Amino acid sequence: MNAAFQHIRDWVFDLDNTLYPARALYDEIGERMTAFIARAAGASTDEALFLREHYFHEYGATIVGLVRHHGIDAREFLAYVHDADLSVLTPDPELRDLIAALPGRRIVFTNGGGGHAERVLKRLQLDDLIEGVFDIEHAELAPKPQRESYDRLIQVRGVRPDRAILVEDTLRNLEPAHAMGFVTALVGPVHPDPRPAYVDHWADEVKTILRVALGL
Numbered sequence: 127m128n129a130a131f132q133h134i135r136d137w138v139f140d141l142d143n144t145l146y147p148a149r150a151l152y153d154e155i156g157e158r159m160t161a162f163i164a165r166a167a168g169a170s171t172d173e174a175l176f177l178r179e180h181y182f183h184e185y186g187a188t189i190v191g192l193v194r195h196h197g198i199d200a201r202e203f204l205a206y207v208h209d210a211d212l213s214v215l216t217p218d219p220e221l222r223d224l225i226a227a228l229p230g231r232r233i234v235f236t237n238g239g240g241g242h243a244e245r246v247l248k249r250l251q252l253d254d255l256i257e258g259v260f261d262i263e264h265a266e267l268a269p270k271p272q273r274e275s276y277d278r279l280i281q282v283r284g285v286r287p288d289r290a291i292l293v294e295d296t297l298r299n300l301e302p303a304h305a306m307g308f309v310t311a312l313v314g315p316v317h318p319d320p321r322p323a324y325v326d327h328w329a330d331e332v333k334t335i336l337r338v339a340l341g342l
């Protein structure tokens with residue numbers, strides 16, 4: 127192991143655009159969200175699209191605004207919108223080998239819900255390597271980067287932040303984690319310059335971070 131990662135016992139991964147490229151699913155999930163909101167809120171497609179984006183920016187997750195302002199059932203919404211065609215996803219054997227080589231627990235921490243993470247992990251053939259999924263339903267609808275989301279993860283999963291890493295493609299989600307003591311790793315194309323102090327490691331993709339961590 128690389129010395130900077132030797133103390134890590136809990137490997138906490140975001141899901142979408144961290145463990146797989148989610149672009150292939152986003153259009154379909156987005157359309158399902160808009161259709162659900164239009165139907166449930168009695169809105170036009172344009173209004174529904176506006177609400178979807180407005181609540182996402184306002185609350186960090188569209189569902190939070192839908193529950194608060196429209197009384198929409200979160201379980202029903204999350205199950206419906208995430209029922210996307212996963213046949214476009216392909217397993218990555220190299221990623222699987224790297225995750226399998228990590229010492230300690232691997233946890234997926236996502237703002238998704240409705241069984242999305244479990245289905246995607248199964249499709250990616252990573253499900254047997256992940257000890258648990260902690261999604262927005264487990265977090266009682268507190269999305270990252272709200273502090274409550276991390277607090278609930280820590281409490282429910284028994285994560286010790288000073289022995290954990292969070293690997294994420296969304297920059298803003300790393301800030302509270304770092305403040306709580308997590309090592310942080312940013313993956314993906316977003317590389318702010320200068321690098322914020324709350325980003326400990328960064329790379330174009332998760333496999334690069336894991337190779338560095340494993341000293342490969």
Ligand SMILES: [Mg+2]
Nearest residue numbers: 140142143295
């Ligand atoms: Mg993500």
